[in-house]
Amino acid sequence: MQVSVESLGSLERRMTFNLPAERLETQVDGRLREIARGAKIKGFRPGKVPAKVIEQRFGAQVRAEVLDGLLRESFSNAVQQESLRIAGNPSIEPANDGDLAYVATFEVVPDFGDIDVSKLEVVRHTAEVSDTDIDAMIENLRLQRRTWNPVERDARDGDAVEIQTWSMAGDERVPAEGTERGAAILGSGNMLPAIESALSGMKTGDEKTIDVEFPADWRVPQFAGKTVQVNLAVTKVSEPVLPEVDTDFIKSFGVRSGDADQFRADIRSNLERELKGALMTRLRREVGEQLIAAYESVEMPPKLVEAEARDMARQAVEQARRQGRQVGELPADAHVPFLDAARKRVLVGLLVGEVARRNELRLESKRLTETLNLIASTYEEPEQVVQLYRNDAQLMAGLRNRVMEEQVIDWIAERAQHTEQPMSFSEAIRQ
Secondary structure, eight states: OOEEEEESSSSEEEEEEEOOHHHHHHHHHHHHHHHHHHOOOTTSOTTOOOHHHHHHHHHHHHHHHHHHHHHHHHHHHHHHHTTOOEEEEEEEEEOTTOTTEEEEEEEEOOOOOOOOGGGOEEEEEEOOOOHHHHHHHHHHHHHHTOEEEEOSSOOOTTOEEEEEEEEEETTEEESSSSOEEEEEETTSOOSOHHHHHHHTTOOTTOEEEEEEEOOTTOSSTTTTTSEEEEEEEEEEEEEEEOOOOSHHHHHTTTOTTOOHHHHHHHHHHHHHHHHHHHHHHHHHHHHHHHHHHHHTTSOOOHHHHHHHHHHHHHHHHHHHHHTTOOOOOOOTTTTGGGHHHHHHHHHHHHHHHHHHHHTTOOOOHHHHHHHHHHHHTTSSOHHHHHHHHHTOHHHHHHHHHHHHHHHHHHHHHHHSEEEEEEOOHHHHHOO
16 A cells, blocks of 8 residues: 655654545445345336436445545554554545545654553552441431431431521522522531531521622622621421331342341442442552552644543533533533543543553453453343443443453553552442
8 A cells, every 4th residue: 555654743743645546436336236136226126226216316325434434544554664653533624636645643652662551659548348347338228218307405416407598698688588488407518507507406496697608609799708698597397217127128229138147248249349340440540640640741643632631621521511500511621621631531541551461461351251240230120231332333342441441450550660549438438
């Protein structure tokens, strides 16, 4: 294949290459003949549709599909021929000097020099699930299933308090008329500390006015950054009633036998799965920080970094929307605050890829299967989840990338200078 490559900068390249014209026509003709054998077109018997009609009906679509496949294949072959390592996705456009001539613009992986992971110093955290952790989880499950009984006593931590409020922000009353209704569980931290503290000790029918300092970014503009007089009226106080850990309670969590030992075993399995993920997240961050410190001076592909920053900005906006916050259109420069984090993420990703390539690391099918089964086990119908992944190329590609990254991170950590740091389960999962 005739290929020419020129440098547009330290990491950007422009490649010109041609598609094999004869192969293109051969593949298009072959695909059209396949379609003709089974095409059902009104006015013609199956298999007897004239080639001209097949060409008119399906020619453009078939040519576009074959062309796309040949483009990908030819570009991949040209990259291999020129011994290039691509960073990110290329931009491929038709050249001006022929229908089958194309120009690809792309960035390449920077030269990291010698990558000696034995010089890295990594802290590897360890933890185990104890009976105390299982007891704590069962208590959390009881809290999730609690009911509420109204009481006439003073409110205290753990009680649910229903209130009506109105406020004075300077000369402005909010709301202008009437009151706003709300509720909170004392001790949960869902209300401002000043309000929660004032509600403690109040009972149904009590009313008081307090001064509250609101944060500068408070969601109500009239209150943001101001000291506001807030009138509180308690309309109901309820105490929690926790269910007993009996057979019915256990069965409600999917343990059909209602057996307490099986219930605890299932909880242990779930907590161990959560712990494994948390420890890998900590190890990934630990190894990533060491790689960043060792290779921060290496230039990163700017377009790849910008694309990563824009993706991070989009994710932040989507998360804000899921949390119910009002978010407008994404401005053109929304990615700028994410550029530093994006550069670090790209640096670690490229280094992990280089470590895998140089040391000829291959995805372990056993580890892939174990991870898939682990994900599936969190659902009621694990087999359906496994099939969903296996039938979705995009889902499987994402899973392979994740497992391969974890595999390389483990490989690096094993060969680095590392120390183990024991911690409790609760410490380990606290990110």
